[in-house]
Amino acid sequence: MPTIAVEQIKERLKGKIPKAADVVFKELHTKEKYLEVFYIKSISDEAVLHDKLYKPFFEQQHPDEFKNYLESIPQIKSYETEEKTINEILNGVAILFYQDSVLLFDSKVDRNNSVLDTTVETTIQGPQSGFSESLPTNLGLIRKRYPEAFLNVELTTVGKISKTEVMILHDTRYADPKTLNKIKDFLSNVNIQMFQTGEQLLDAIKKSNRALFPVMLVTERPDRVAVNLATGKVILLVAGSPFAVILPTVMKDFMASMADIYQTYWVGRFLLLLRYIGFIISVCLPGLYVATTSYNPEIYRVQLALSIAGSRNAVPYPSFIEVLLMLFMMEMLTEASIRLPKAIGPTATTVGGLILGQAATEAGLVSNIMIIIVSAVAISNFVVPINAFSFSVRIVKYFILASATFFGIVGVVIGFFIFIAYLVKLDSFGEPFLTLVQSKPHKE
Amino acid sequence: MNRYYLYLILLNMLINVIMFVPKILIEYRYNGAVMGTLIAIPIGFSLNVLFTKAITKFPEKGFPEIFARSRKRWIINLLFGIISFAAFTAGLISLLGFVDILRRFVNPEMSFMYLLSVFLAGILLITKLSTERVMYLLEIVLFLNTPLILFIIFKAFTSDYLVWDSILEVGTHLFTKPSLKAIAAASYIFAGYTNLIIFNRIIKGKIKGWNFIMVFFLGLFNLFTTFFIPIGFHGSDGAQEYLYPWISTSDSLRLVYSPIERVIFLFLIFYMGITLMSVSVHWHLSYELIKGTYKESKKKDWAVLAVFACISVACALFFHTLLLNKITVHWMLSRFGLEIIVVGLFYIWARRQKT
Numbered sequence: 001m002p003t004i005a006v007e008q009i010k011e012r013l014k015g016k017i018p019k020a021a022d023v024v025f026k027e028l029h030t031k032e033k034y035l036e037v038f039y040i041k042s043i044s045d046e047a048v049l050h051d052k053l054y055k056p057f058f059e060q061q062h063p064d065e066f067k068n069y070l071e072s073i074p075q076i077k078s079y080e081t082e083e084k085t086i087n088e089i090l091n092g093v094a095i096l097f098y099q100d101s102v103l104l105f106d107s108k109v110d111r112n113n114s115v116l117d118t119t120v121e122t123t124i125q126g127p128q129s130g131f132s133e134s135l136p137t138n139l140g141l142i143r144k145r146y147p148e149a150f151l152n153v154e155l156t157t158v159g160k161i162s163k164t165e166v167m168i169l170h171d172t173r174y175a176d177p178k179t180l181n182k183i184k185d186f187l188s189n190v191n192i193q194m195f196q197t198g199e200q201l202l203d204a205i206k207k208s209n210r211a212l213f214p215v216m217l218v219t220e221r222p223d224r225v226a227v228n229l230a231t232g233k234v235i236l237l238v239a240g241s242p243f244a245v246i247l248p249t250v251m252k253d254f255m256a257s258m259a260d261i262y263q264t265y266w267v268g269r270f271l272l273l274l275r276y277i278g279f280i281i282s283v284c285l286p287g288l289y290v291a292t293t294s295y296n297p298e299i300y301r302v303q304l305a306l307s308i309a310g311s312r313n314a315v316p317y318p319s320f321i322e323v324l325l326m327l328f329m330m331e332m333l334t335e336a337s338i339r340l341p342k343a344i345g346p347t348a349t350t351v352g353g354l355i356l357g358q359a360a361t362e363a364g365l366v367s368n369i370m371i372i373i374v375s376a377v378a379i380s381n382f383v384v385p386i387n388a389f390s391f392s393v394r395i396v397k398y399f400i401l402a403s404a405t406f407f408g409i410v411g412v413v414i415g416f417f418i419f420i421a422y423l424v425k426l427d428s429f430g431e432p433f434l435t436l437v438q439s440k441p442h443k444e
Numbered sequence: 445m446n447r448y449y450l451y452l453i454l455l456n457m458l459i460n461v462i463m464f465v466p467k468i469l470i471e472y473r474y475n476g477a478v479m480g481t482l483i484a485i486p487i488g489f490s491l492n493v494l495f496t497k498a499i500t501k502f503p504e505k506g507f508p509e510i511f512a513r514s515r516k517r518w519i520i521n522l523l524f525g526i527i528s529f530a531a532f533t534a535g536l537i538s539l540l541g542f543v544d545i546l547r548r549f550v551n552p553e554m555s556f557m558y559l560l561s562v563f564l565a566g567i568l569l570i571t572k573l574s575t576e577r578v579m580y581l582l583e584i585v586l587f588l589n590t591p592l593i594l595f596i597i598f599k600a601f602t603s604d605y606l607v608w609d610s611i612l613e614v615g616t617h618l619f620t621k622p623s624l625k626a627i628a629a630a631s632y633i634f635a636g637y638t639n640l641i642i643f644n645r646i647i648k649g650k651i652k653g654w655n656f657i658m659v660f661f662l663g664l665f666n667l668f669t670t671f672f673i674p675i676g677f678h679g680s681d682g683a684q685e686y687l688y689p690w691i692s693t694s695d696s697l698r699l700v701y702s703p704i705e706r707v708i709f710l711f712l713i714f715y716m717g718i719t720l721m722s723v724s725v726h727w728h729l730s731y732e733l734i735k736g737t738y739k740e741s742k743k744k745d746w747a748v749l750a751v752f753a754c755i756s757v758a759c760a761l762f763f764h765t766l767l768l769n770k771i772t773v774h775w776m777l778s779r780f781g782l783e784i785i786v787v788g789l790f791y792i793w794a795r796r797q798k799t
Contacts, residue, residue, distance in 0.1 A: 296550060301705035407562045408551050409709075413716040417585065418566045424581045425573055435580040436587050 003100050009082065010097055013038065016086055028054065033063040037105075039094035045109040048075075049094060053105065063099065070098065075106040087163070113137040116242050120387055121221055123259040130220040135165055135239040138222075142169065142235070142244075145226035158187060158238075159195030165239040166195075169225075174232030182429045183234050183247055198238045198245035202388065212395065214388040215428035217249040224258050248428035250435075255279070257385035278383035283397050283419065285377050286323050287404030287412040289370070293319040295408030307369075314364030320405040322366050326374040327401075329356060331394070334378065446651050449496070451582055452643055452725070453659050456636030457666040458593065459722040461690040462538045462545070462715065464772045468629040469671045470683045478618045480626030481667055487627065488634030489663065493656055495637050495787045498794035499644050500651055506575070506642040508736025521737045523786075527641060528733040530782055535726030536756055537772055539563060542719040544765050545688055549695075550712060560760050563720065568749050570724035571731050575645050578728050585717045592714045596707060597669060599697050606676040613680045614672070625773055628780035633663050633670070635783065642729045687765060727752060 017023060022042040028035045035057055037049070052073060060066045070076055079085060079095075079102035089095060092108035112133035119130075131138045139153065154168040166187065170180060190204045202214045219225065220243050225235050228246045236245040246253070255275050260268040293312060297305040315322055333352040337345050357371045377397065384390035396419055403415035426433035460466070469477045502510050507527075511520045543559045551559065570578060600606065640647070674689035677696050686692040697707035704710055734748050763771070 296709075299706075299709045300703055304703050403562065407559065408554070409713070410546055410550065410559060410716060411562060413713055414562050414566050414720060417581075417717055417720055418569060420584060421566070421570050421573070421581050424577050424584070425569075432577065432580060434584070436583045 006097060006100055006102055009079070009102055010036070010038075012082060013085065013089070013095065016082075017089060028057055030058060030061070032061060033057075033066060033098075036097040037094055038089070038097070039107065040089060040092065043090075043092035043109055044094055044107040045092075046107075048107045049105070053094075053096075067099065070096070070103060077104040077106065078102075079104060110134050110136060112240070115141070116220070118220055121219060121224070121258065121385060123257065123262060126258055126262040127221070127223045129222070131222060131242040131244060133240055133242050135167065135237060138237050138242075138244070139167060139169075141222045142225055142229075142237075145222055146171075146229050151229065156184075156187060158190055158192065160191075160193045162194045162196065164195040167237040169229065169235040169237065171229050171232065174230065175234055176232060179248055179429050179431070180234055183236075186429070187236075195238070197241035198236055198243050199388070201236075201245060213392045213423070213426060213433070214254075215249060215426060215433060217246040217253050217386060218243045218388060219246060219386075220244075221258055227258075227261070228253075248431040250428060250431055250433050251389075251423060254386045254389035255384065275383050275385065278380035279393060280416075282377050282381040282383075282393060283400055284412060284416055285373055285380075286327060286397050287400040287415065288409075289373050290320045290323055290401060291404045291409040291412050294405075299409065308367075311367040311369045315367050316364070320401070322370055323373075323401060326360075326366055326370050327377070327397075329360075330374050330378050446647060446649075446655055447583075448579055448643070448647055449640075449651055449655055450658060450662075451579070451586055452639040453492075453634070453636035454586065454662065455582065455718070455722050455725060456639075457633050457662060458715075458718050459538055460633055460666075460670055461688075462541045462719055462722075463534075463632060464537075464541065464769055465629045465632055465776075466670050466674055466689045467687070467769060468773055468776065469626055470674060470689055472623045472626045473614045473671075473675065473680065473683070474617050474620070476617075476620045476623035477626040477630075477671070478615065479620060479622035480624075481630045481671060482618075483622050484627045484630035484633075485660075485663065485667065488631035489656075489660055491631070491783060491787050492634045492637045492659060494791050496640065496651055496656075498787075498791045499640050500647065501794050501797070502644065504645055504648060506645045506736075507733060508642075509645070511736075524733045524737050526782065527638075527786065528730040530779055531638070531726045531733070532730040532752065532755075533775060534779070535567075535723040535730070536759060537768065537775060538719055538726075539567070539723045539756060540760060540763060540768055541772075542715065543760070544768070545691055546712065546716075548688075549691060549708060556760055557757065560756065563723070564753050564756060566720050567724050567727060568753060570720070571727045571749065571752075572745075573728075575642060575728065575732065578725060579643065579646055582721050582725065585721045589714045589717050592710060596694065596697070596711055596714070599699070599707065600669075600673050600677075600693070603677075603697060605696060606673070607679065608676060610680045610683075611672045611676045614675050625777060628776040629773075630667060630671075631780060631783075632776060633667055634659070635779070638783065639725055639729055642732045643725075687769070 014025065017040075020040075022040055024037070024039055024041050026037045028037065037053070039049070052075060056069050057066060060069060085095060085102075085104065088104055094105040094107045096103040096105050113136075115129045115132045115137070117129060131141060143151065148171065150172045152170055152172050156166050156168065157163045158166050168180075168184070168187070186205070190201065192200055192204060197218075198216075199218050201216060202218070203209050203211050205211060205215055217228075222244075225244050225246065229235060233249075234247045236247065238245070255272065257271070257275075260271060263271065292299055293308060297309060299305075300308070312319070312322075329352070333349065333356075336348050336352070340348050353375075357375075360366045361368050361371055381390055381394055384393060399419065400412060400415040403411035403418075405411070407414070420434070423434040424432065469481065471477075472480065499510075507524065514520050539560070543556060543563060546559055547554060547556055570581060573581070670690070674686070674693045675683045677683075677693045678686065678689070683689055691708065691711070694711035695706060695708040699705055699707060699710075731745075731748055731752070735745065738744055
């Protein structure tokens with residue numbers, strides 16, 4: 001490259017990047033040679049620059065020798081276009097002007113690369129560590145758990161402003177190429193300004209940007225990612241987020257906990273059954289209560305019907321208001337205990353759960369049985385292992401409640417089946433979200 | 445075993461209770477229903493086999509795809525229209541019948557329209573799903589409900605109040621001249637195969653012989669249960685007093701230790717799902733056939749569904765239980781005739797096709 005061109009590039013780059021406090025432009029001199037370095041200090045690793053650049057620069061006397069050195073170390077890339085170079089500088093790459101060449105020296109600092117403990121999807125046994133917030137570290141974690149030559153990694157960016165790096169991982173043997181293409185199309189069409197974490201994609205999947213149910217799984221566990229890779233799923237890793245996105249995801253995945261593999265067969269099955277029962281209870285129970293107290297108390301045997309009616313004796317309003325009131329309190333309590341600092345979290349639950357529940361009954365505002373139902377609903381809701389899904393389920397119970405309020409027991413049953421039909425209608429990148437036997441019918 | 449095929453047949457076998465089949469059979473119990481049932485079994489079964497054999501020559505194709513390239517459009521459109529109408533009315537009768545049952549036994553003070561609307565909402569949603577998804581949903585609904593019905597049947601057979609003498613007494617009328625109405629009603633049990641007109645789209649490969657054996661024995665058991673259990677409970681004379689013999693029969697059962705003591709509620713909860721699915725399957729068939737007569741257009745799709753809803757509301761205003769019962773008898777007869785014609789024509793047509 002002629003010297004004039006180099007000078008022009010230098011001037012233009014300097015002009016494009018405003019003089020901020022952390023922008024560094026340095027000139028290094030020895031007797032024989034002369035080097036200029038241009039980088040942003042806060043996102044570049046100065047230790048690397050020092051070890052790999054400054055030291056050799058002063059140690060090697062001959063200019064050509066240093067040039068050879070520069071060309072041989074792996075951090076160096078050559079200059080391509082101005083636009084790319086500016087992007088690279090903003091990502092922490094240093095630009096070197098040496099003799100008549102412009103070189104890009106990869107000195108990106110890798111912060112947040114400590115591996116975090118799992119906090120959302122905890123298991124009793126099995127691996128306990130999750131992802132870190134650094135992309136290369138996360139990729140390394142997965143590669144370590146999945147040492148296969150068929151693991152393919154592609155890099156794209158998402159987000160108009162943030163230009164976040166996203167890695168697409170899949171096993172070339174198992175992943176369905178059609179699904180992969182759909183996912184790539186989807187990623188290139190995503191319209192997000194600031195892309196920070198994979199969860200943001202959950203809404204982007206719908207044209208209206210409003211989804212109720214997640215159709216991709218966001219996980220913090222490398223072991224889950226490795227297991228899913230082996231079943232042909234596609235994984236998205238987002239820079240700066242300790243969560244990976246697994247696509248396509250069906251309901252079975254949302255109901256599975258990693259603990260299932262780490263338990264004995266029958267224990268795993270039992271836990272799975274428990275989760276489905278919990279799912280149905282948390283969706284149907286409030287509606288069922290309204291239907292059976294206000295519409296059809298005769299469904300239960302006389303003793304039970306009487307004891308429910310007796311417990312509601314002091315309650316001065318219809319059952320659906322009672323249910324709404326208590327569910328509302330319960331949601332408040334759940335939300336509050338998430339937001340509160342860990343130290344006073346238990347206090348809130350005690351105050352809310354014990355005192356409010358007890359007092360509300362004694363004041364005759366709600367029935368005893370209602371308290372039991374609300375706690376059953378709350379507890380069984382948390383049995384669903386994936387958080388995003390259990391939040392969605394939390395909303396659905398109001399739909400069934402409304403339908404029970406208007407139509408009684410018929411409303412509960414039909415409402416439940418409409419809900420199931422909605423789940424069946426959903427699909428995740430071509431895979432049906434809910435089927436009884438989760439396999440494609442052509443295996444018949 | 446092709447499970448999707450069996451689901452379709454099973455669905456029809458279950459829904460017959462709502463479709464007045466037991467009522468019709470019991471009405472003719474001294475006048476040829478027993479013989480009629482026995483005759484209906486081979487007829488229904490062979491129609492089933494013929495049609496299934498014929499249509500599985502066109503793997504993964506429904507009627508609209510099979511006749512897509514046919515030249516005489518108007519004949520095809522007419523045929524589709526007739527079948528579609530038959531399927532629609534099948535769904536309509538079970539829908540109206542079941543809403544009537546619900547109003548009688550579960551929510552007596554609720555208005556008919558009110559109950560109908562919640563069903564229509566669900567049914568139209570399901571009807572609009574793709575064929576494959578309807579099947580998935582059907583599978584889930586059957587999975588959730590079949591244990592319940594098996595339990596109820598088990599309870600019925602082991603009940604102390606089931607009097608076998610009454611059943612035997614009706615059995616002695618075996619050699620009376622069979623009644624056509626009874627034959628038509630009883631053959632409805634096997635009519636689930638007609639759903640293959642559309643649902644063949646998701647049936648892969650040949651349907652093997654022992655699927656038919658399954659169908660035969662299921663049908664036999666089902667007919668026996670449908671016809672004789674109410675007679676066993678209510679007596680050979682008493683059984684005809686009831687408008688819905690099976691609902692009343694389930695109300696005669698009691699679960700001593702269960703929090704839900706009266707079986708009727710379990711039975712009705714179970715049938716809510718089954719009716720929802722049965723009507724949806726019938727209407728899906730009807731909807732897809734109508735869709736096959738015009739080029740793709742979203743507006744027309746919605747128009748068809750709107751017409752479905754309007755007709756059901758209009759019929760709900762017009763029909764009452766007795767009228768519905770009477771019409772169903774005639775519907776059964778015409779359905780029986782239509783079925784024979786369609787299956788016969790299609791079988792001959794399919795044989796001439798070299799595929």
